[in-house]
Amino acid sequence: MIQDNILITPELLHYLQSSKNDPNKGFVIKLDMNKTYDLQRETFGDLLGMKVVEKWDNYLGLPLPVFLAPKGVIEDIQAKISRTWWLGKEKGGFWTMLPWKTLCHPKGMGGLGIRDIQLLNLAFLGHQVWRFINNKDTLCFKVLSSKYFRDGDIFHPKRVEKASFTWSSIAAAAKAFKDGFGWQVGSGIRINIWIDNWGLEGLNGGVLNSNMLNPNECSVKDLWLGDCRSWNIGKVHELYGQDLGDKICNLLIGGEGQCDRTVWFHNPHVCFTSKSAYSWLLLKEMGLGPHRFFWKALWKLDTIPKVRVFTWRVGHDILPTNVKIASIQRGFGQGCPRCGAEYEPLVYALKDCPTSRATLSIGGWNETTISKDYKNCIDWLEDMMRVLDKRAMTNLMTTLWNCWNNSNSFIFRGKKEEAQVIWDRASTLSQDFHICNLMNELLLSPNLAVKKWEQPPRVFVKINFDATGVITELVME
Known part of the structure; x- marks a missing residue:
């Protein structure tokens, strides 16, 4: 209300x-x-647990789920988050090594899982669209539909030159989520197979073999065997092909008296949720990138958070090697400060530099694992993940982290260490972390699971029953 x-x-x-x-x-x-x-x-x-006060505090503005946030507000919020991540404080210049959109990718796809404020705002606004679809007796629906979509279809509104901010916000969400909604088959009368999304994602007029269909046949009911409420398999295969036709014929048809209804395809319970809406928008925008095996595996390494973040930076090739700095600063030397090599890309600094190579050799990494040439570090590390177990991969990344720290120590402090010292420090860190984790794991968990009855999701029915075993028969209570 x-x-x-x-x-x-x-x-x-x-x-x-x-x-x-x-x-x-x-x-x-x-x-x-x-x-x-x-x-x-x-x-x-x-x-x-809140108290009622007479004098209100500073007004914080309306929440994101109600209106579409202005572009400037979203950019300010994202800039503050980006500054916090790259710089760690409010003031001062900083180097944005990766685009904001990349940071918003899921961890399993190379990002950090930071929420994209614009997509999150749309996901919240999607609830208003869902309310309009399912609650057409509310005053809000009656007011807005009388002006913008008199036929009750929020996805096909009429054009208005100067729409209100309220409707502009809801219309933006409706446009963004239009392809995610579709019809669930009930009576089959309201669903237009020429233009509507129905049954499953991607099923619309675009995949229909229109040459085989009578122009007067436009509803899903025309794909049934008369009034039998069952699919005309031959006709469906003729119009949609074998593969898609089989999927259509497996769709359930509602019972007598059940109407067609709009559902959200990207939730197992066909109900709209902000979480599923945000995930759908994000995947639709970014697609599926390469090296997914590496991105998923790195967050499972049993090591300190610094090493995991270091591994993430290595995967994106954003550590400040001389070659990387020279790409943004004219006249900066690209050579390796430790061995004097002409170029120092990241894969050279961590694997091919004599100091790093000697450290890895002490750790037992033979020539077959470190001698192959790679252009990018992520290709080398992903190959290592395919042949090493979790413990060995954790030790490798801890060693590389210490090699990188040794390079920084030489550049900024002039302190040069032998490969044996670097390896001993990395080995000690790995052992201490492993021992600490063993000490923190209890033999018996003090948290006993408490099971209680939970209300089933919408459109589901839960039936509870008890069974008593008797020698000669099974009695149901």
Whole structure:
């Protein structure tokens, strides 16, 4: 109720301020937001442990789920998050080594799982679209549909030159999620097979062999065997092909009296959720990139967080080697500071530099694992992950981390260490971390699982029953 009032009020103000309306035109409407809130104030206060105060604190603005956040606001938020990650403080210049979009990728795809504020805002707004689909008796739906989509279809609104901020926000979410929604077959009458998404993702008029279909046949019901509520298998295969036709024929048809309804395809329970909506938007934008095996495996390494973050940076080739710095700073030397080689790319600094090579050799890494030439570090490390177990891979990354620290120590402090010293430090760190983890693992977990009855998801039915075993028969209670 409160959210409806928040959405309706800007719409009504927009109507009054429109130049198309007569200056003397007005309307009367009662928005009972204050009383509605008062009715629930005690209940919410008790549940959330909040107190009611007379004087409010600073106003923080409306939440993201209600309106589409302005582009400038989103950019400011993302800039602050980026500054915190790359610099660690509010002021000062910093080097953005990776695009913001890359940081927002899931960890299993090379990112850090940071939420993309723009996509998150759209995912929250998608709830308004879902409410309009399923709650057509609300005042908010009646007000907006009477002006923007009189046929009740939020995905095909009419064009309005100067729409209100309320409708512009909801329309943006409807446009973003249009392909994610579709029809679940009930009566089969309302679903237009020429234009609608239905049954499963990707099933629409674009995959239909229109040459084999009568123009008068436009509903899903026309694909049935008369009124038998079963698929005409031959006709379906003729129109959609063998593979897609088999999937269509496996779709369930609702019972008698069940209407067609709009569902969200990307949730097992066909209900819209912000989590599934955000994941769908993100995957739709980024696609599936290479080296997924490496990105998933690196976060499973049993080591300190610094080594895992170091591994992530190695995978993206964003450690500040001389070659990397020279790519953004004109006149900077590209040679290796430790051995004097002409070029120092990352794979050379960690694997091919004599100091690093000697350290790896002491650790037992033979020539077959470190002698092969690689252009990028991520290719080498992914090959190592395919032949090493988790413990060995963890030891390798800990050793490489210490090799990198040794290079920095030589550059900034002038301190040069022998390969044996580097290896001993890496070995000690790995052993200490492993021993610490063994000491923290309890033989018996003190947390006993408490099982209780849970309400089943929507459109599911849960049946509870007990069984008693008897010598001669099985009795159901």
